Amino acid sequence: MARISASFDKDLHLVKLGAAVRARRVKLALSQEALADAAKIDRSHMGKIERGERNVTFLNILRIANAIGCMPSDLLIDAGL
Incomplete structure (x- = not known):
């Protein structure tokens, strides 16, 4: 499978999660x-x-959620995912 270059459009799911x-x-x-x-x-x-x-790894989602005092699922819900 070809690697996606840095010039690709941002994935909407990642943008929502980041927001x-x-x-x-x-x-x-x-x-x-x-x-x-x-x-x-x-x-x-x-x-x-x-x-x-950046595509966020599961471990980083856990780390971020822990750092801001929420459940990882809360971040996904907030992102509408």
Whole structure:
């Protein structure tokens, strides 16, 4: 299977999930850097997750949810997924 290049259109599901993460982060008045640190994810990677530029692994969804004090399913529900 061919690898998808970096120039592909963002997947709408990833954009929605990233927006849900960002909304919860902002509601908690956390900086992106603070959330990334709490979730043990590189800050630049967190930015790409929030912009829907990276496919989020299950483990990172768990880390993010734990860092913002919610269930992983809450993020998916917020994203409409």
